Amino acid sequence: GSFAVIRRQSLQGDAISHAALPGIALAFLLGGREPGWLIFGAGVAGWVAMLFVGGIVRRSRVPFDAALGGVLAVFFGLGLVLMTWMQRHVRSAAGNPLDRYLFGQVANMRDSDLHTILAFGLAALAVLAVLWKEMKLLSFDPDFAATMGFPIRRLDLVLTTMIVAAVVIGLQAVGVVLMTALLIAPAAAARQWTDRLGRLVVLAGVLDR
Numbered sequence: 263g264s265f266a267v268i269r270r271q272s273l274q275g276d277a278i279s280h281a282a283l284p285g286i287a288l289a290f291l292l293g294g295r296e297p298g299w300l301i302f303g304a305g306v307a308g309w310v311a312m313l314f315v316g317g318i319v320r321r322s323r324v325p326f327d328a329a330l331g332g333v334l335a336v337f338f339g340l341g342l343v344l345m346t347w348m349q350r351h352v353r354s355a356a357g358n359p360l361d362r363y364l365f366g367q368v369a370n371m372r373d374s375d376l377h378t379i380l381a382f383g384l385a386a387l388a389v390l391a392v393l394w395k396e397m398k399l400l401s402f403d404p405d406f407a408a409t410m411g412f413p414i415r416r417l418d419l420v421l422t423t424m425i426v427a428a429v430v431i432g433l434q435a436v437g438v439v440l441m442t443a444l445l446i447a448p449a450a451a452a453r454q455w456t457d458r459l460g461r462l463v464v465l466a467g468v469l470d471r
Contacts, residue, residue, distance in 0.1 A: 264449040264463045265421060266425060268401045269401050272450075275425065275442045278425060278429045279441035280337060280341070281333065282430050283340075283341025283342065285304045285306050286300050288344065291352070297434065301379075301433075301434075308429060315333050363434060371434060375434055400414065400421065401459070402459075404418075429445060448470040
């Protein structure tokens with residue numbers, strides 16, 4: 263969330279959270295019943311959505327925010343169609359509360375859900391710790407990073423993947439609707455108290471709790 267705010271791409275979290283819905287539905291249709299598989303499907307869908315956004319921006323005159331809005335609408339609509347069809351035609355879907363990924367049901371989360379969230383969260387933190395300097399340079403001055411020989415496109419994909427991971431692990435708790443607020447609001451609030459990225463990330467994490 264902090265990186266999205268710094269890069270002025272706050273809408274990215276909203277697009278990813280809504281784009282994750284068809285991934286959850288497809289993962290369920292392919293036999294995934296455990297939270298890990300459903301979150302994995304959500305992550306793949308969110309990542310693919312961001313690839314679509316990047317492709318649209320590079321190959322057309324459509325600006326980044328407009329591309330995000332279009333991809334968000336298409337993926338979210340597809341997700342709702344799949345969810346509705348599954349509830350009517352797939353017996354196992356009727357007894358599985360997939361709507362918790364849409365609206366969130368933190369009270370019904372199990373230990374296995376928490377273990378999955380912890381695993382994805384620790385993985386994202388480990389990547390951030392290893393690539394901290396690169397991510398910091400990418401966020402503030404990507405042109406300078408390119409002149410220094412850093413693989414900007416790869417680093418951008420890694421950062422996008424981390425944002426996707428941060429979004430999908432929170433869907434089960436707060437749902438698609440509130441996930442953007444959970445991702446962006448703490449970072450935006452923390453930005454009012456500090457102008458250093460390290461402090462911003464820590465403070466945003468504290469406020470997120």
